[in-house]
Amino acid sequence: MEKNYRKMWESSFAKRTERLTGSVIRELLKITQCPDVISFAGGMPAPEFFPKREVEEACRHLIPTKGEVMLQYGATEGITELKEFLSRKMRKYGVPADPENILLTCGSQQALDLIGKVFINEGDRILISEPTYLGALQAWKLYGPEFITCKMDDDGVIIEDVEKSLKKGPVKFMYMLPNFHNPAGVTISLDRRKRLVELAEEYNTFIVEDDPYGELRYEGEHITPLIVLEKERVIYMSTFSKTLAPGFRLGWIVAPEFTLGKIIQAKQGADLHTGTFVQYIANDICQRGALKAHVEKLCYIYKERRDVMLQSLEEYFPKEAKWIHPKGGLFLWVTLPEDVDCTALFEMAKDNKVAFVPGFAFYPYEGGKNAMRLNFSNTTPDKIKEGIKRLGEMLKEKL
Numbered sequence: 001m002e003k004n005y006r007k008m009w010e011s012s013f014a015k016r017t018e019r020l021t022g023s024v025i026r027e028l029l030k031i032t033q034c035p036d037v038i039s040f041a042g043g044m045p046a047p048e049f050f051p052k053r054e055v056e057e058a059c060r061h062l063i064p065t066k067g068e069v070m071l072q073y074g075a076t077e078g079i080t081e082l083k084e085f086l087s088r089k090m091r092k093y094g095v096p097a098d099p100e101n102i103l104l105t106c107g108s109q110q111a112l113d114l115i116g117k118v119f120i121n122e123g124d125r126i127l128i129s130e131p132t133y134l135g136a137l138q139a140w141k142l143y144g145p146e147f148i149t150c151k152m153d154d155d156g157v158i159i160e161d162v163e164k165s166l167k168k169g170p171v172k173f174m175y176m177l178p179n180f181h182n183p184a185g186v187t188i189s190l191d192r193r194k195r196l197v198e199l200a201e202e203y204n205t206f207i208v209e210d211d212p213y214g215e216l217r218y219e220g221e222h223i224t225p226l227i228v229l230e231k232e233r234v235i236y237m238s239t240f241s242k243t244l245a246p247g248f249r250l251g252w253i254v255a256p257e258f259t260l261g262k263i264i265q266a267k268q269g270a271d272l273h274t275g276t277f278v279q280y281i282a283n284d285i286c287q288r289g290a291l292k293a294h295v296e297k298l299c300y301i302y303k304e305r306r307d308v309m310l311q312s313l314e315e316y317f318p319k320e321a322k323w324i325h326p327k328g329g330l331f332l333w334v335t336l337p338e339d340v341d342c343t344a345l346f347e348m349a350k351d352n353k354v355a356f357v358p359g360f361a362f363y364p365y366e367g368g369k370n371a372m373r374l375n376f377s378n379t380t381p382d383k384i385k386e387g388i389k390r391l392g393e394m395l396k397e398k399l
């Protein structure tokens with residue numbers, strides 16, 4: 001009987017769901033939920049620093065006065081007060097965003113999904129870096145694009161590679177992570193950003209600029225966003241997930257008004273609007289200046305964690321391993337000699353109660369076998385040291 005039901009359901013799935021995968025990685029990462037495992041796997045902020053007091057205060061004083069609007073349906077675009085705050089905040093960085101150009105989304109993951117819905121036809125060529133953010137691949141795979149991958153070095157995506165791919169045929173858009181790339185940790189230099197927007201113009205395409213980490217900079221100067229260099233050919237997105245709390249599920253898109261209109265229509269069908277309650281809470285925290293103070297605190301804490309991870313890698317990892325020095329964000333990308341299989345290593349690490357994400361997860365096709373992504377924000381400095389020591393000892397044994 002049970003078997004028949006299964007067959008009935010499976011034959012009812014839409015054809016496009018055959019493109020949905022992801023269970024391999026989810027299975028792999030189940031281990032990270034065990035409390036005694038030191039996990040460098042997730043992309044999670046440090047929960048001990050969530051702004052709990054600020055959220056509590058916002059609830060206490062907003063509910064008596066704004067309770068009725070906060071708990072009601074709202075406009076698809078999002079609440080005006082928060083869009084105005086974001087517009088002012090982004091304008092400080094030169095981002096030409098009026099409230100009319102902003103759509104509040106359910107995290108930037110929803111922004112990625114909406115972009116897929118609105119722009120991707122089956123077979124469209126989408127230019128991405130290699131490796132790239134896994135969530136974008138998951139969101140877009142459903143629409144059946146062809147991913148064209150370009151390599152990266154310490155200054156971000158390699159322009160010659162981008163140009164070569166553009167020459168081969170039309171590209172629907174280029175997906176770029178300008179700051180502290182997830183997973184690669186690198187930042188695109190200003191020169192390359194300029195070239196990317198020139199290339200977008202030359203090849204008549206556009207850029208999706210995904211910037212969740214830009215504010216988490218621990219050293220060096222802020223670099224001009226792509227949208228500032230060319231506002232007509234860039235859709236920009238960011239999120240409160242890394243600066244306040246991912247549980248808010250609150251992010252935003254900045255796009256030219258006529259483009260945003262179509263994205264808003266797609267969002268209407270998806271969820272009507274982003275939670276009004278959470279928008280008011282986030283707005284209150286922002287308006288009282290608490291976001292800025294909180295980000296400063298996070299930068300201090302995460303910088304220390306990054307430094308401990310870098311020092312521990314120096315101390316415990318074999319000399320054959322290479323890693324980048326991220327100037328911000330949450331991740332370090334480690335590359336090992338070509339014959340090292342990081343998925344097998346992951347299995348070994350499980351027995352030593354330490355976890356990371358094997359590099360293959362960030363590639364749409366083959367690749368990343370000998371690489372790993374390490375997150376440093378979600379683990380205390382003493383555990384970072386211990387976890388890297390365990391990984392380093394395993395690696396030395398293997399090499």
Ligand SMILES: Cc1ncc(COP(=O)(O)O)c(C=O)c1O
Pocket residue numbers: 043106107108109110133135177182210212238239240241246250251
């Ligand atoms: C590059 C990138 N884009 C988008 C997201 C999704 O973030 P959100 O929590 O806002 O949905 C993440 C989350 O880790 C990310 O790293």
